[in-house]
Amino acid sequence: MTAFRQSVEAMIPALRRYARALARDADVADDLVQDTLVRALRSERLFLGGDVRSWLYTILTNLNKNRRRSLARRPQFMPLLDNNPDASGTEAEGRDITRALSTLVEEQRAVLLLVMLEGLSYREVADIQGVPIGTVMSRLARARAHVKASLEGERTALRRVK
């Protein structure tokens, strides 16, 4: 296997994690990863070195943007509850963060996940989204404020019920 393919392969688990958080549905997430890998492998000869990791995140982020754009033209049936939370963490906490993420607009969710979950730098995220660093920082600030409010809102709601 070429060095290029090895570095693509090494990224598959992290791409799956990012896609899962981005798209929620596990099958849709793996579809995104598969499309990302197919595109990356097709462009193997065009890849002139550089950061494979950032490049893969860029492809996946753009594919998801296109997917959501085409979804937006159809009526959506969103499940009210995430019935399939991953095992780790307490289930309630996992559902809370998943639901909070789902209320973010697309660009903000991508920034939040790339920085907080995938550990990318502001510079890398700016290149991935094709925007200035200042835009990344304001998207991140808004996303954090929104998720924080959403999590706190749910906690208050729970407390009120008790």
Added chain:
Amino acid sequence: MTDHKIPVTEDELHAYVDNELPAERRGDVEAWLSAHPDDAARVQAWRTMAEALHARYDSVLDEAVPKRLEIERLVRQPRQWIYGAAAAALIAETGALSLRSIFSFDLIEQRRREPGEIVHGQLQFVADPDPARPSPGRI
């Protein structure tokens, strides 16, 4: 030497949490946080948020990679993908051709009618041998 009186901005709080802050400013931010409990609580909430994200999604890293995502399999398959794309292009082109022929039939029917003449449901469709080429009688 940084002036300790320069107020810490919200951007700097984010940069501090994300390890994007220049090392020489970290001490200032830490001093600021110990004097501003609201900001300290916000920073703590962001850290808790990051922990919740990892708690929720890190388990994906340990899952076995599905067969359909294996590199060897994907490298062997691009030909199928190309055939698929070729077939899709062919279908799209066929669709476009038949649409065009429907429209040209329509034009022919309208041109055959005299002004004021009413045609009652007797449309005769004559197969156009080459719908892509304009027939002599048409403008």
